[in-house]
Amino acid sequence: AQSVSQHNHHVILSEAASLELGCNYSYGGTVNLFWYVQYPGQHLQLLLKYFSGDPLVKGIKGFEAEFIKSKFSFNLRKPSVQWSDTAEYFCAVMPTNAGNMLTFGGGTRLMVKP
Amino acid sequence: SAVISQKPSRDICQRGTSLTIQCQVDSQVTMMFWYRQQPGQSLTLIATANQGSEATYESGFVIDKFPISRPNLTFSTLTVSNMSPEDSSIYLCSVAPQAAGNTIYFGEGSWLTVV
Numbered sequence: 001a002q003s004v005s006q007h008n009h010h011v012i013l014s015e016a017a018s019l020e021l022g023c024n025y026s027y028g029g030t031v032n033l034f035w036y037v038q039y040p041g042q043h044l045q046l047l048l049k050y051f052s053g054d055p056l057v058k059g060i061k062g063f064e065a066e067f068i069k070s071k072f073s074f075n076l077r078k079p080s081v082q083w084s085d086t087a088e089y090f091c092a093v094m095p096t097n098a099g100n101m102l103t104f105g106g107g108t109r110l111m112v113k114p
Numbered sequence: 115s116a117v118i119s120q121k122p123s124r125d126i127c128q129r130g131t132s133l134t135i136q137c138q139v140d141s142q143v144t145m146m147f148w149y150r151q152q153p154g155q156s157l158t159l160i161a162t163a164n165q166g167s168e169a170t171y172e173s174g175f176v177i178d179k180f181p182i183s184r185p186n187l188t189f190s191t192l193t194v195s196n197m198s199p200e201d202s203s204i205y206l207c208s209v210a211p212q213a214a215g216n217t218i219y220f221g222e223g224s225w226l227t228v229v
Binding site: 019032033036042043044045046049051090092094096097100102103104105106107 | 147156158208210220
């Protein structure tokens with residue numbers, strides 16, 4: 001079975017700092033990759049996704065992620081965070097033969113200090 | 115995308131009772147999923163509910179505890195039976211619209227607290 005690891009459980013940054021959240025997965029086959037965000041008191045929202053093609057994908061709100069197949073990684077980045085980026089971020093993996101079933105990482109809580 | 119409505123959004127339940135959560139989607143979808151998010155933790159898939167067939171449960175979840183109905187392509191229910199405080203969680207409905215490829219969308223969740 002596949003698994004997803006997010007190594008940073010809590011991250012605290014000041015506004016304008018750069019962000020990189022790690023995500024590694026274990027699965028030998030082809031996968032679709034996702035980052036979801038959950039703002040305080042709100043539901044999960046899709047931030048970005050990778051299915052195929054250019055391994056650098058851009059999402060909403062200035063976020064991007066890079067799929068590095070050789071490292072089984074899909075790290076999330078943002079060059080300059082804002083206070084409004086305070087949220088919990090979840091990486092998720094969907095093997096292409098898994099019938100749309102997602103496996104989530106443990107989540108990373110990001111706090112941006114104004 | 116898809117608009118997913120869940121009811122109730124929040125509830126406080128007595129130990130030993132059961133509660134049914136409803137999930138309504140604004141378009142027809144073949145596959146619907148129910149997830150649980152326990153306090154401070156990530157999401158765990160409970161089961162996959164396809165219209166016209168029995169739900170498929172993940173390891174650690176059983177039909178007697180979490181019966182699911184899927185009467186049509188826009189609606190599903192999840193019942194949390196004989197609740198205990200350990201069932202206090204957010205329960206999320208999610209769908210994979212055909213037009214969205216393999217993208218999964220989530221409802222706002224149902225926050226259950228069992229006392």
